[in-house]
Amino acid sequence: MxxxxxxxxxxxxxxxxxxxxxxxxxxxxxxxxxxxxxxxxxxxxxxxxxxxxxxxxxxxxxxxxxxxxxxxxxxxxxxxxxxxxxxxxxxxxxxxxxxxxxxxxxxxxxxxxxxxxxxxxxxxxxxxxxxxxxxxxxxxxxxxxxxxxxxxxxxxxxxxxxxxxxxxxxxxxxxxxxxxxxxxxxxxxxxxxxxxxIPGVVLTTIALFLLAFGLIEGQKYSWNGAIWGTIAAGVVVLAIFLVYQRGxxxxxxxxxxxxxxxxxxxxxxxxxxxxxxxxxxxxxxxxxxxxxxxxxxxxxxxxxxxxxxxxxxxxxxxxxxxxxxxxxxxxxxxxxxxxxxxxxxxxxxxxxxxxxxxxxxxxxxxxxxxxxxxxxxxxxxxxxxxxxxxxxxxxxxxxxxxxxxxxxxxxxxxxxxxxLASSLKDQAAQRAGAVPADFRGQFLRNFDDAGKHLEVGGQSSSAMKFPTSVPADVAHRIQDAAAAVFGHGxxxxxxxxxxxxxxxxxxxxxxxxxIVGPNKEEAAAKAAAKEGAPAPDATAGAVDSAAVDSAADSGAASR
CATH class of the missing domain: 1.20.1250.20 (MFS general substrate transporter like domains)
Known part of the structure; x- marks a missing residue:
């Protein structure tokens, strides 16, 4: 094992x-x-x-x-x-x-x-x-x-x-x-x-939360002033975070x-x-x-x-x-x-x-x-x-x-x-002729706000309710027209x-x-290091890890 x-x-x-x-x-x-x-x-x-x-x-x-x-x-x-x-x-x-x-x-x-x-x-x-x-x-x-x-x-x-x-x-x-x-x-x-x-964690958490929340909820609240204010606040906190991180x-x-x-x-x-x-x-x-x-x-x-x-x-x-x-x-x-x-x-x-x-x-x-x-x-x-x-x-x-x-x-x-809000109205207007005249107004109104709420699985946007007095064949024709509106729309x-x-x-x-391709000199340096041989200069285009590590060690030692 x-x-x-x-x-x-x-x-x-x-x-x-x-x-x-x-x-x-x-x-x-x-x-x-x-x-x-x-x-x-x-x-x-x-x-x-x-x-x-x-x-x-x-x-x-x-x-x-x-x-x-x-x-x-x-x-x-x-x-x-x-x-x-x-x-x-x-x-x-x-x-x-x-x-x-x-x-x-x-x-x-x-x-x-x-x-x-x-x-x-x-x-x-x-x-x-x-x-x-x-x-x-x-x-x-x-x-x-x-x-x-x-x-x-x-x-x-x-x-x-x-x-x-x-x-x-x-x-x-x-x-x-x-x-x-x-x-x-x-x-x-x-x-x-x-x-x-810790201050960096607090700042980045607040900034990312405000930005993500604003983007996620924007459509729900019709991108009103509160949503844009939330996003703007996220941008401001993110800027503060970046300034703090620089120091x-x-x-x-x-x-x-x-x-x-x-x-x-x-x-x-x-x-x-x-x-x-x-x-x-x-x-x-x-x-x-x-x-x-x-x-x-x-x-x-x-x-x-x-x-x-x-x-x-x-x-x-x-x-x-x-x-x-x-x-x-x-x-x-x-x-x-x-x-x-x-x-x-x-x-x-x-x-x-x-x-x-x-x-x-x-x-x-x-x-x-x-x-x-x-x-x-x-x-x-x-x-x-x-x-x-x-x-x-x-x-x-x-x-x-x-x-x-x-x-x-x-x-x-x-x-x-x-x-969808626009296309459903257009399709409803085109297909309203297939609906009996007594129901055309209701048919068109059904699609006025249909695009505001998306649902997965089922054609809720095309669903219409009818009084029990409406003949079944008429209701069926109207539902078929509504389904066609939703599908094509x-x-x-x-x-x-x-x-x-x-x-x-x-x-x-x-x-x-x-994007820059692999540095051949860098690859040669790594291979030479494994063999214990002198290596060519491979610093071009790469992150200076030695400098970063040295700075980090110095910071840790000073604490």
């Missing part, structure tokens, strides 16, 4: 169990919304907060958790995060009312925030350079699979068991990860006493600015925001289309997205190996272009009554493109980060990706609702909405041109 303790591949397997759960829970809940509404008598706003509470906790706490891993031990944070996440998952499955579920989802997000940054930084720590590409390829495969498997697995669990099992499924995985962590993960020795930047750079800051001196770290973090935006920007309207327009069950809707996971699995591994050896610049760019092409294909082909087979090819292309993004991003963002700062780097990277998800939810939701709204993630991904693809 001891021979496996500390084995990098065993550690990677354990980490994969942990972060698979956390990424899965970003998307698995959406497909269970109709069942949740019925089961615990929740309003749509409450159910949306079941989704948002998790995302908000992740976005707010990720930077803090990443830095805590550097200071308190990554194994400790990983185990603590898995424990909290697993317990909260069990509590979510047992929740009896909406507010219990929202509270437990927030705790679940807190656990996820603790463990998620540790996964990428521990991989960077335990794998040597020559094997890191394969390891990151596996990491990217699992990350890509988890990101797109949520609707598929969720549909299966909801259909065959109940919505509660989308949370219960985490319990055995979490317990297994915990047992394996204690058995196989070695304890890291700490030789320097570290300082934790703490010699004193173990929460966000070491030296990380951003590396061009690749800065650019790839921006690309990460674009990729997260693209994932949410695609899945939100597509999931509603599959269930509300095509009338697919949760299981069938999830099954339609399975090819996306397959495409991601096929490309994530090889792309990681190539990116580590030759650089991820063009692989990442190619993946984003493929993703854009798949979304464009969907825009051109969606229609009322479409067969699921017509979506297979574009969904596979999107998955393949996604697989070419996760691993190269991980490779490039961590390539030049010194070991002391891998936790902070991973925390910043993951936090910004969650900010991208929050932004996408706000922007895509707002665009889709605004487009949603497609008319969906197409311009999906242009938004395409545009964001295109900007990300262009930004990839700025």
């Amino acid at each position: 001891n021979k496996w303790r500390g084995n990098p591949w065993v550690i990677l397997t354990i980490l994969s169990f942990g972060f698979f759960m956390t990424l899965l829970d970003l998307t698995i809940v959406n497909i269970a919304i109709p069942d949740m509404v019925d089961s615990i008598d929740a309003s749509l706003d409450q159910i949306l907060w079941v989704v948002n509470a998790y995302t908000l906790a992740l976005a707010v706490l990720m930077i803090t958790a990443g830095r805590l891993g550097d200071l308190m031990g990554k194994k400790n944070l990983f185990i603590g995060g898995v424990t909290l996440f697993t317990a909260a998952s069990l509590a979510c499955g047992l929740a009896q009312d909406p507010w219990q579920l929202i509270a437990f989802r927030a705790v679940q997000g807190f656990g996820a925030a603790l463990l998620l940054p540790q996964t990428l930084s521990m991989i960077a720590d335990v794998f040597p350079d020559e094997k890191r590409g394969v390891a990151l390829g596996i990491w990217g495969t699992v990350a890509g699979l988890a990101s797109v498997a949520g609707p598929s697995l969720g549909g299966l669990l909801v259909t065959k068991l109940s919505w509660r099992w989308i949370f219960f499924v985490n319990v055995p995985i979490g317990v297994l990860a915990l047992i394996a962590s204690f058995m196989f993960m070695p304890s890291a020795a700490r030789t320097v006493k570290h300082r934790f930047d 703490q750079q010699e004193n173990e800051p929460l966000v070491p600015f030296v990380l951003f001196k590396d061009r690749n770290f800065s650019v790839v973090n921006f690309v990460g925001i674009a990729v997260s935006f693209g994932v949410v920007g695609l899945l939100l309207p597509l999931t509603i289309y599959l269930q509300s327009v095509l009338g697919f069950s949760a299981l069938k809707a999830g099954g339609v997205l399975v090819p996306m996971a397959i495409g991601s699995m096929l490309t994530a591994g090889p792309s990681g190996v190539i990116a580590e050896k030759f650089g991820g610049k063009y692989i990442l760019m190619g993946g984003l272009i493929a993703y854009i092409g798949g979304v464009f294909w969907i825009i051109e082909t969606v229609k009322v009554g479409q067969s699921w087979t017509g979506l297979i090819a574009p969904v596979v292309i999107i998955g393949a493109g996604m697989g070419c993004t996760f691993t190269p991003m991980a490779t490039e963002v961590m390539r030049n980060v010194p070991p002391r700062l891998t936790g902070a780097a991973s925390g910043v990277n993951n936090a910004l990706r969650q900010v991208g998800s929050v932004m996408a939810g706000a922007v895509i939701g707002a665009v889709l609702q605004n487009q 949603f497609i008319d709204a969906m197409k311009p909405t999906m242009v938004v993630p395409m545009a964001v991904l295109a900007v990300g693809a262009i930004a990839c041109l700025i």
Whole structure:
């Protein structure tokens, strides 16, 4: 048994169990919304907060958790995060009312925030350079699979068991990860006493909470003055945080600015925001289309997205190996272009009554493109980060990706609702002639505010109630017309909405041109260091880890 303790591949397997759960829970809940509404008598706003509470906790706490891993031990944070996440998952499955579920989802997000940054930084720590590409390829495969498997697995669990099992499924995985962590993960020795930047934690938490809350709730409150005030306050606090951090750079800051001196770290973090935006920007309207327009069950809707996971699995591994050896610049760019092409294909082909087979090819292309993004991003963002700062780097990277998800939810939701409000009125006016004259006024009024409340699974926007005196055949004709209005109206709204993630991904693809390829002199220096031979100067383009470590040690010693 001891021979496996500390084995990098065993550690990677354990980490994969942990972060698979956390990424899965970003998307698995959406497909269970109709069942949740019925089961615990929740309003749509409450159910949306079941989704948002998790995302908000992740976005707010990720930077803090990443830095805590550097200071308190990554194994400790990983185990603590898995424990909290697993317990909260069990509590979510047992929740009896909406507010219990929202509270437990927030705790679940807190656990996820603790463990998620540790996964990428521990991989960077335990794998040597020559094997890191394969390891990151596996990491990217699992990350890509988890990101797109949520609707598929969720549909299966909801259909065959109940919505509660989308949370219960985490319990055995979490317990297994915990047992394996204690058995196989070695304890890291700490030789320097570290300082934790408490004012920085308070400031960044407040700033990210205000920004994320404002973006999440903006559409609900019609982007009124209070929402813009919340966002503005978040920007102000964030500015204060950055000024404060600038003065703490010699004193173990929460966000070491030296990380951003590396061009690749800065650019790839921006690309990460674009990729997260693209994932949410695609899945939100597509999931509603599959269930509300095509009338697919949760299981069938999830099954339609399975090819996306397959495409991601096929490309994530090889792309990681190539990116580590030759650089991820063009692989990442190619993946984003493929993703854009798949979304464009969907825009051109969606229609009322479409067969699921017509979506297979574009969904596979999107998955393949996604697989070419996760691993190269991980490779490039961590390539030049010194070991002391891998936790902070991973925390910043993951936090910004969650900010991208929050932004996408706000922007895509707002665009889709605004487009839907207009398209439903237009479609209702076009199809009102099919409705008996006595009911046309009610028919048109039914769609006046229909776009303000999006629901997944069911065509609530087209539902109309009639007096019992209305003949059944007349009511049936009116309902058919209303269903046609909703179906065609949603497609008319969906197409311009999906242009938004395409545009964001295109900007990300262009930004990839700025990425710098691997420094051959640096690689030679690392190889020479292992052999004990003199090494050429390899400082160009890399983070000066020696200077950072020296400054950090000096700060720790002075305390």
